[in-house]
Amino acid sequence: MFGExxxxxxQLNELGKVTQNYWQRLPLHFTVELNAFTVMPNHLHEIPWWSDKLGRGEAFGRRIVKSDENSCPNASPLQPNGTKPGSIGAIIQNFKSISTQKINRLFYRSHHRQVWQRNYYEHIIRNEKSLHDIRQYIHYNPISWQQDQLHPDNPSRW
Structure with a gap:
């Protein structure tokens, strides 16, 4: 979807360039820094970064996409009021929403396409070794694409 x-x-195609552009714009809307990231053919690897130096020790900011505060039709029973503003979930939700809207507006005018899966994988990086290892994985992921579990020719482990 995003290139090959x-x-x-x-090699990013136009959809991949839109995706990369919106990921890189997150710091304009949230108090979050971007660390390592790479757009892959069918997914994105990223390390969003925030700390006490940025403010309150968490991501916070204004939404990129406006929504009805009182309307949470797909709210989880664990979060009946929806996603907490400024949380990592809210940032990912906003990124997916705005990038999907832009991609659909630019490339799929006659019908809308689903761009992202509903959920995402998250992991808290707790030390420098883990940060180094994950950065290396992200950096070298394109080289090992044929073995990647998300490569369409490989059976899914999920």
């Missing part, structure tokens, strides 16, 4: 891997390097 050619000789171990990601």
């Amino acid at each position: 891997i050619v000789e171990g390097e990601m």
Whole structure:
């Protein structure tokens, strides 16, 4: 969907460029820094980063996409009031929403396409070694694309 891997390097297509652009714009709307990230053919790897130096020790900011505060038709029983504003969930939710809207507006005018899966994988990085290892994984992911569990030719483990 977002491009292809050619000789171990990601070549973004127009959808991939839109995705990358909106990910890079997150710091304009949230108090969050971007660490390592890479857009892959069918997913995105990223490390959003925030700390006490940025403010309150959490991500916070204004929404990129406006929504009805009182309307949570798909709210989880664990979060009956919806996603907490400023949380990592809210940031990912906003990113997915705005990038999907832009992609659909630019490329799929006659019908809307689902761009992102409903959920996402998250992991708290607790030390420098873990941060280094995850950065390396993200950096080298295009090189090992043929073995990636998200490669369409590989059976899913999920």
